[in-house]
Amino acid sequence: MASISLRNVVKKYGKGKQELQVIHGVDAEIADREFVVIVGPSGCGKSTLLRMVAGLEEISGGEIDIGGRVVNELEPAERDIAMVFQNYALYPHMSVFDNMAYGLKIKKMPIAEIKQRVDKAAGILELGHLLDRKPRQLSGGQRQRVAMGRAIVRQPQVFLFDEPLSNLDAKLRAQTRLEIQKLHRELGITSLFVTHDQVEAMTLAQRMIVMNAGRMEQFGTPEEVYHRPASTFVASFIGSPP
Numbered sequence: 001m002a003s004i005s006l007r008n009v010v011k012k013y014g015k016g017k018q019e020l021q022v023i024h025g026v027d028a029e030i031a032d033r034e035f036v037v038i039v040g041p042s043g044c045g046k047s048t049l050l051r052m053v054a055g056l057e058e059i060s061g062g063e064i065d066i067g068g069r070v071v072n073e074l075e076p077a078e079r080d081i082a083m084v085f086q087n088y089a090l091y092p093h094m095s096v097f098d099n100m101a102y103g104l105k106i107k108k109m110p111i112a113e114i115k116q117r118v119d120k121a122a123g124i125l126e127l128g129h130l131l132d133r134k135p136r137q138l139s140g141g142q143r144q145r146v147a148m149g150r151a152i153v154r155q156p157q158v159f160l161f162d163e164p165l166s167n168l169d170a171k172l173r174a175q176t177r178l179e180i181q182k183l184h185r186e187l188g189i190t191s192l193f194v195t196h197d198q199v200e201a202m203t204l205a206q207r208m209i210v211m212n213a214g215r216m217e218q219f220g221t222p223e224e225v226y227h228r229p230a231s232t233f234v235a236s237f238i239g240s241p242p
């Protein structure tokens, strides 16, 4: 299992006159097994920060440490993370089983172990009766669960979620939130979850990082952030009582 340390993490896009700094020195310690939500308005740098943890975006300064190992120079595949996106592209021609198994097959894992991992994930996500279906034969919520299953079977040390619920309707979003909470209770995998929705953040977070314009405004439990906002930005974004 793994803690995550962000040490003075900086991101700049572009070069020379085009240079744009979008992350301004973020420091945070996420504990092993903790569920942390990164919340803030659109464009504040949430995805950029998450993508740097994932290794999908180069870091411009500072250090990211996963499980005691500095990962700045490591490829995504070497980081022991799994990411769940908003636009979960499933392979349309493959069954649910094959969609979940695909990443393990290309790693040449023995089929018996693949089957065991997929069955376990399908059990947790209640997909056991759908393993032979194709994505088009599933509801939106079921597809989202397959996308999560694909992440689970890899047994990563860290889960990264980038607004995975924002394409779902309100009812499904609430239901999927409960599933994500159950998943975290059962597997205890250190998780970073990005959303622009403060209600979602308050519901899911053990602790939350509130961001504004590339800076971390506050890092605390939902209670702390709500009752003791660190800035007027946090108070108004979260809707704290005056």
Ligand code: ADP
Pocket (backbone or CB within 6 Å): 013, 014, 020, 022, 040, 041, 042, 043, 044, 045, 046, 047, 048, 049
């Ligand atoms: P969020 O996920 O919080 O909405 P992003 O991390 O996507 O924010 O974006 C943060 C800032 O960085 C925004 O101003 C955005 O326009 C800019 N940005 C994001 N990706 C790139 C990129 N590839 N090149 C240049 N600027 C980018």
Ligand code: MG
Pocket (backbone or CB within 6 Å): 046, 047, 048
């Ligand atoms: Mg984003």
